[in-house]
Amino acid sequence: MWHGPAVHRRKLGEELRGLRDQRGLTSGQAARLVGWHQSKVSRIETGRSGVKPADVIRLLDAYEVRDARLRMLLGALADSADDAGQHWARAYRGLLPPQYRDFISLESRARTARTLETSVVPGLLQTPAYARAVTRAALGSLPPDKVDSLVEVRLARQEVLRGDPPLTLNAVLDEGVLRRQVGGPAAMRGQLRHLLEAAAWPHVSLQVIPFQYGGYVGLTGPFIIFSFPDISDLDVVVLDHLTSSLYLERREDLEAYSGAFQTVQSLALSCEDSLDLIARTARQAPGRSGASGEA
Incomplete structure (x- = not known):
């Protein structure tokens, strides 16, 4: 480790x-x-x-x-x-802890990212309103200007999906990610619509594990696997904790997490059915008045 x-x-x-x-x-x-x-x-x-x-x-x-x-x-x-991280991240060195700068460095240089998320939308797919709500919830003691800076960092990270070549992102989400009203109904509807738009990109795939499957491997903790081009044995698993990140690169760890990701992919709905579920969830999201929309 x-x-x-x-x-x-x-x-x-x-x-x-x-x-x-x-x-x-x-x-x-x-x-x-x-x-x-x-x-x-x-x-x-x-x-x-x-x-x-x-x-x-x-x-x-x-x-x-x-x-x-x-x-x-x-x-x-x-x-x-x-000098971990992309050049733009240097402007935030005083704000970002070392482990976050290191994560940005891995993300910016990876060719493929495979991620399981059980609680929140992956950072690379978050809208500004959703990202701000997540940051405030996780780091509520920070002053507003620092929250704004962290949201800027999260949005800047998303440029890897627009690079040449772009990062290939394969994401599996628990249905709870779609149902949790992070930031309120309006922010959540915008976030779900953004997921549908991002899934139209050829280098992004989204799958959802519906509630009906109950327990599954990975349910107790999200993870991300970064793969890199052309250099042998460079894959890294990243586990996020409240105050730090853990990097795993032993062959047995990589095999275990790669196998776990294949398992959750097999349990999840197909990409097409997953997008249907996301679209239905967006339509059913409560309106500003709190009433449910049409199914």
């Missing part, structure tokens, strides 16, 4: 160690090639210290790695470990 940037550092270290082994070099020989002490190479390979992208390039040159795509990806991985 790793927290924050250690995920990036350890993965990068594994890749660099593998490339060194392919060249038949010891860590001491590699260090001499780039003019470092052997302990620096060892710390990088074990993830105990970060490494600048320029230093990664020096190692790749020493290992005679010419693959442009691999060089770019490892350099980007070093950059994410050294």
Whole structure:
């Protein structure tokens, strides 16, 4: 189990160690090639210290790695470990705790996200009104200006769904997510309509587990699995807690959570039937007067 940037550092270290082994070099020989002490190479390979992208390039040159795509990806991985998050997030460094900046970094660099949500709409699909209500409920002691800033961060994160290529998002929601009136009826109707609009994007799939299924694996806690392009064994499971996030990247953890996600997908309604349920729920949502709408 790793927290924050250690995920990036350890993965990068594994890749660099593998490339060194392919060249038949010891860590001491590699260090001499780039003019470092052997302990620096060892710390990088074990993830105990970060490494600048320029230093990664020096190692790749020493290992005679010419693959442009691999060089770019490892350099980007070093950059994410050294300065977690997208550039826009730097403006919020004083507000965002380290684990949230690390989560943004993972999310911004992932190719695919698979998420099970049991209580709230996934952050990447939240409307401003819904996001504000969730933030106020979770962090009610914050002053209004900080709540507004956190909502801005959540909305900025959604740009990953509009990137080139965009993040592929596969989300499974408990029916309770649709029924809980977060922010009041008007905000909830707007949120449900937004889910229907987002599901029309080719890189977003939504499924709902209806109440009729009762208990199921994952019911006691949401999770998200990030998958990354082209770098081996880089998937990460993220578990959110009230005050921190936990990152799991052991093979057995990844297999367990991947299997759990496949299970909940099989229990959930099809994408088409899920959208029908979302649309019906939106129509049935209470009006401003508190009366139910048409079914």
